[in-house]
Amino acid sequence: MARELLLIAACVGLSAALTVAPRSSLSAGPRVYLTRELGKNVKLQALLEARGVPSVELPCIEFQSLPGADELPAKLTSGMYGWIIVTSPEAASVVLDAWTTCGRPALRVASVGAGTAKVLAAAGLPAEFVPSKATAKTLAAELPAPEAEGGAASVLYPASALAADTLVDGLTARGIATERLSTYTTTGATWDEDAHALAREAEVVSFGSPSAVRVWAERVGTTAVAACIGKTSADAATEAGFGRVVYPESPGVEAWADTVVGLSLW
Numbered sequence: 001m002a003r004e005l006l007l008i009a010a011c012v013g014l015s016a017a018l019t020v021a022p023r024s025s026l027s028a029g030p031r032v033y034l035t036r037e038l039g040k041n042v043k044l045q046a047l048l049e050a051r052g053v054p055s056v057e058l059p060c061i062e063f064q065s066l067p068g069a070d071e072l073p074a075k076l077t078s079g080m081y082g083w084i085i086v087t088s089p090e091a092a093s094v095v096l097d098a099w100t101t102c103g104r105p106a107l108r109v110a111s112v113g114a115g116t117a118k119v120l121a122a123a124g125l126p127a128e129f130v131p132s133k134a135t136a137k138t139l140a141a142e143l144p145a146p147e148a149e150g151g152a153a154s155v156l157y158p159a160s161a162l163a164a165d166t167l168v169d170g171l172t173a174r175g176i177a178t179e180r181l182s183t184y185t186t187t188g189a190t191w192d193e194d195a196h197a198l199a200r201e202a203e204v205v206s207f208g209s210p211s212a213v214r215v216w217a218e219r220v221g222t223t224a225v226a227a228c229i230g231k232t233s234a235d236a237a238t239e240a241g242f243g244r245v246v247y248p249e250s251p252g253v254e255a256w257a258d259t260v261v262g263l264s265l266w
Contacts, residue, residue, distance in 0.1 A: 029053070029266035030203035032227065035060040035212045038189070040089070044206060047257035053266050058199060059189045060207075060215040063090055069183040072098035072158055077105050081156040081179070082146020086127070087112040087136060087167065088160070092119040094183045095158055099125060108146075112139050113251060134251040135231065140170025154179060161185040162211055164232070186211040191219070206260065210236035217241065227260045229253070 032048055032055040034041035041057045048055050076084065076098055084107050086092050092111075096119075099107065104124070111117035111127035113134025120127050131138040146155060154177040157167060161182040171178045186209070191199070199220045207213045208229045217240040225244045226237035230251030237245045246263065248255035 031056045032260055033058050033199070033202045033205040033224075035206060035216060036208045037061050037063060037090075040208075043253050044257060047254060048260060051257065051261050051266075053257075053261060056198065058191075058195060060212040060219075061186045061209065062189045063184050064187055065094075065184050066161060066182050068158065068181045069094055069098065072181065072183055073102035075156055075181065076107060077102045081154055082108060083129075083143065083155045084109045085112075085139070085143070085155055085157045085167065085178075086110070086116055086120060087139070087157075087163070089116055089119045090184065091159055092116050096120065096123045096125060098158075110139065110143055112136065115252060136164065136167040137170060140167050140174070143171065143176070145174070145176060156181065158183045188215040188219075196220075204260065204263065204265065206256070207233045207237060209233055213237045213240055213242075225263060227256070227263070229256045 032053055034045055034055055034057045036044075036059060038057075038059045041059070045055050045057065072094065075081070076095075084095065086095055086109060095109075099105070107125065109120060109125060109127045110129040111120060112131070114130060115134075117127040117130050129143060131142045143155075155171060157178055157180045159167075159180060159182065162185060168178050168180050196219070199216075202220065202224045204225045204227055205216060206227045206229075207216070210233055213226065213228075213233055213236040217237075222237075222241040222243065224242070225246065226234070226242040228234040228237055228245060228247040230247055234245050234247040246259050248259045
């Protein structure tokens with residue numbers, strides 16, 4: 001229900017929902033545009049504000065549920081999977097909804113990073129494994145092989161339909177059977193004329209996903225500095241044609257904020 005309400009709110013036009021950090025305590029310089037889905041930019045905005053960096057929220061993406069989300073509760077109670085892998089906060093929300101629907105069974109969950117693990121733990125489903133670096137490649141390389149007891153020797157990967165195959169390919173190369181289940185997808189957020197006009201003023205844009213990169217590049221172009229949460233989004237920005245792309249070595253919102261500040265524009 002929460003995701004449906006989020007979509008409705010986003011589709012009525014973003015101009016009323018744009019959030020601008022107050023300038024009273026902020027430095028002069030360009031505002032950083034925050035492009036994650038509506039409501040998911042709060043932490044980065046707060047971290048930037050604490051560092052004196054002005055920002056404005058202009059979501060590029062929104063999420064839509066897919067039929068795989070309806071299949072997920074039965075899969076979580078099937079006993080077929082040694083690991084449930086979660087690679088984003090949105091995927092965590094989908095898994096948590098399904099987990100609650102099917103009675104909160106015991107699950108062995110692996111999270112791609114600390115941010116996603118916090119979402120899971122806050123709802124009572126702590127991750128048993130987090131890799132040394134928050135990337136799908138590292139997760140695939142470091143995930144302990146699932147136990148074969150009771151037939152639970154495979155991995156379930158509920159994910160976005162647009163997610164890359166890096167994780168599945170890496171696990172398969174290790175001989176770990178992995179079932180990918182597309183539970184949601186990402187679409188471009190609805191912008192009105194005010195949002196388009198605001199976007200044209202951007203000098204620095206933050207990106208938390210390749211989907212947001214693509215939407216921005218198609219609608220606005222690639223002249224702004226692209227400040228990305230990690231290498232996956234940075235690679236997408238480089239491929240899209242952004243001339244200057246920065247990202248932290250270790251993905252995470254705090255490191256992301258530090259990377260923005262490191263541009264030395266404020």
